[in-house]
Amino acid sequence: MSNLLKEKVVIVTGAASGIGRAIAIQAARHGAKAVLVSDVTELPREGGTQTTAEIEALGVEARFVRTDVSKYAEVDALVDTAAEFGGVDVMVANAGISLHEDGADVAEDQYRRLMAVNLDGVLFSAQAAARQMKANAKSGSIVLMASMGGIVGAGMTVAYSTSKGGVVLMAKALADALGPDGIRVNSVAPGTIDTHLLRTAPGISEAAEGFRQRTPLRRLGKPSEIGDAVVWLGSDMSSYVTGISLLVDGGLLSVI
Numbered sequence: 001m002s003n004l005l006k007e008k009v010v011i012v013t014g015a016a017s018g019i020g021r022a023i024a025i026q027a028a029r030h031g032a033k034a035v036l037v038s039d040v041t042e043l044p045r046e047g048g049t050q051t052t053a054e055i056e057a058l059g060v061e062a063r064f065v066r067t068d069v070s071k072y073a074e075v076d077a078l079v080d081t082a083a084e085f086g087g088v089d090v091m092v093a094n095a096g097i098s099l100h101e102d103g104a105d106v107a108e109d110q111y112r113r114l115m116a117v118n119l120d121g122v123l124f125s126a127q128a129a130a131r132q133m134k135a136n137a138k139s140g141s142i143v144l145m146a147s148m149g150g151i152v153g154a155g156m157t158v159a160y161s162t163s164k165g166g167v168v169l170m171a172k173a174l175a176d177a178l179g180p181d182g183i184r185v186n187s188v189a190p191g192t193i194d195t196h197l198l199r200t201a202p203g204i205s206e207a208a209e210g211f212r213q214r215t216p217l218r219r220l221g222k223p224s225e226i227g228d229a230v231v232w233l234g235s236d237m238s239s240y241v242t243g244i245s246l247l248v249d250g251g252l253l254s255v256i
């Protein structure tokens with residue numbers, strides 16, 4: 001497709017399904033040297049090894065690495081795996097969850113479970129990648145997965161919105177902290193993307209048709225369209241872009 005990611009080693013967390021899987025495949029299509037497909041479980045839906053097989057069929061090296069991003073030591077071990085290919089150039093901290101019962105009364109254990117993945121996991125992924133990039137003197141790119149729900153609030157997703165708003169600010173703060181080392185940090189904020197998470201998220205799945213009708217482009221987004229945005233942020237085409245949140249929403253948040 002292109003050589004935008006030529007010679008780059010890419011790690012994608014939460015990559016055995018949905019958006020993460022599409023990012024991993026798009027990275028391979030755009031010339032990555034190797035893609036580490038990481039997820040907490042091999043078979044959430046489409047599957048980790050099925051994803052690595054698709055990437056290998058494109059002539060790109062791939063590994064599935066089981067990682068729970070809420071555990072720092074596991075994320076550190078994931079990044080160490082990239083050393084085999086010369087070290088990580090692009091870290092995509094994509095893994096994220098939503099809750100069946102979110103809102104103003106969200107239960108403490110559920111709130112903590114969500115934050116452990118959506119905030120702790122994203123920070124740990126960025127930290128571990130930055131540590132290796134600095135050690136290798138690489139000017140890498142770190143892309144954090146936010147959401148339109150981190151830019152505007154919704155009463156039915158109080159914990160989710162809080163976590164994603166945190167991710168948007170995390171990218172800005174890390175951009176400042178890591179910029180002097182030549183490491184860029186940005187977030188991507190998808191709108192309504194047609195994945196399992198969207199179809200099963202309570203309230204959101206019912207609201208999806210309404211979102212579609214209000215979206216200027218009048219359709220849901222495809223996971224590969226988030227993949228393309230991440231490829232751009234991971235590539236040298238965006239070499240002077242850091243700290244932004246790139247909204248990929250078909251225009252939904254631009255209209256009333």
Ligand SMILES: NC(=O)c1ccc[n+]([C@@H]2O[C@H](COP(=O)([O-])OP(=O)(O)OC[C@H]3O[C@@H](n4cnc5c(N)ncnc54)[C@H](O)[C@@H]3O)[C@@H](O)[C@H]2O)c1
Pocket residue numbers: 013014015016017018019020038039040041044067068069070094095096097117121145146147148149189190191192193194195196197198
């Ligand atoms: N689908 C949408 O409309 C939408 C919109 C905005 C943002 N997002 C964000 O995009 C990302 C991907 O969402 P998706 O729609 O592809 O959902 P998904 O449920 O298909 O994929 C999420 C993946 O994360 C993995 N995961 C969960 N807990 C993990 C953990 N502790 N460690 C490692 N991996 C873990 C899951 O196994 C799964 O493969 C999430 O961060 C989500 O919040 C999605």
